Amino acid sequence: MSVVVISPSNVVTFPEGGGHFWVYMQYVQGLRQLGYEVYWLEHFQSSGNREQDELVLSTFYQRMERYGFDGKVILYSIQEPKSDEGVEHEYMGLCRSEAETIFRQAEILLNFHYKIHPELLSCFRRTALIDIDPGLLQFWITVGQLVVSPHDYYFSTGETVGTPNAKFSDCGLTWTRIRPIVCLELWPYIYAPNSEAFTTVSGWWGNDGKGEWITDGQDICYENNKRVTFMEFVELPRLTDQVLELALALGEGDMEGDSTGQEQSWQAAKPVPLNVTDYKGDAEDQEVLKSYGWRVRHAYHVAGSPESYQSYIQNSRGEFSCAKPSCMWFQNAWISDRTLCYLATGKPVVVQDTGTSSYLPNGEGMFRFSTLSEAATALATINANYEKHCRAAREIAATYFEAKPTLERILNFALK
Secondary structure: OOEEEEEOOOOOOOOOOHHHHHHHHHHHHHHHHOOOEEEEEEEOOOOOOHHHHHHHHHHHHHHHHHOOOOOOEEEEEEEOOOOOOOOEEEEEOOOHHHHHHHHHHEEEEEEOOOOOOHHHHOOOOOEEEEEOOOOHHHHHHHOOOOOOOOOOEEEEOOOOOOOOOOOOOOOOOOEEEOOOOEOHHHOOOOOOOOOOEEEEEEEOOOOOOOOOEEEOOOOOEEEOOHHHHHHHOOOHHHHOOOEEEEEEEOOHHHOOOOOOOOOOOOOOOOOOOOOOOOOOOHHHHHHHHHHOOOEEEEHHHHHOOHHHHHHHHHOOOEEEEOOOHHHHHHOOOOOOHHHHHHHHOOOOEEEEOOOOOOOOOOOOOEEEEOOHHHHHHHHHHHHHOHHHHHHHHHHHHHHHHEHHHHHHHHHHHHOO
16 A cells, blocks of 8 residues: 655644644545555644643544544654754654654655755655645745745645736746645535524634734735734624624633633734734624624634534534635635535535636635625525525535545646
């Protein structure tokens, strides 16, 4: 059986990210359905707290076992070099020679960890970078905020990456465009006409909750948090009878049910973005949302594990969601991996338009909006013939985003 290794980013140390886990599990399960033996390779950064690390690792290993991945996980840490020989990778649960034997046997490394060290890449016969942040990744490389080690192949989920239509550089690399994927067998069609709310699961702040700004240090500077775009459409509940619910990863001091009473200042020590809005805390943001008619829940409470994330989507009526400002800035025709899960489950989606697409549908099962009026009209259209749009949603997932064809394309291209 041929071996493929995938290298995800920040899954182990983000146990609350049920949706983040699914991003990579779609690839893993799709590869296994194609008959490959798959290993999961991930960098583990200790928190410095032994008990916390043990809990995080236990949670991760239990999840992997539930998805049939017992004994197929290789975690490593990076040790400071003791000489001029370079960094050392220390593996957990197996010795270096055992890990590198697996790497040599592998047909290819599919790498999602942009900062992976070149010494680790050199252990593989073939390496492919999988870009799931189209536009942003190329921008980070261009302005020198990220150095990506050379790979043999470069794949991107951005429809415009490396084309004349891109509003960003290709960084001098040859990109092969692929579509994001969903594993249909793991996301069955569920028709639930009595489901009440259009929902989404989202971070309020980018960069792992620290806040995200796009800046080249000179001419470009703007806030790139989902908070910006959701606040632009804050009036939507007043324009529709449809219940709208946001499951948001909010600042720790402002979580529902959090007793610390501490308020995080996310603007502190950050670049000052152009046209920044006033910010007084996540608790106040919640009150603003609720005053307009939004239901707000905390993402970690309702979607903090792979199972609860899936259940939350399955029990939703559909998805309403906004995109990060950079998606509109770059016009990358981006679609969220989360949205694919809604579509596969047969939940119609109303999502922000991120640029002209040659294949993304608009008007049946999926609606792409740019204005409040377009969003409200889309919700009314869906509810006027709900079952039709549910079936169309599933068909979109099956036609454009089913995992196996895209993975076959990647491997056929890279292993030829």
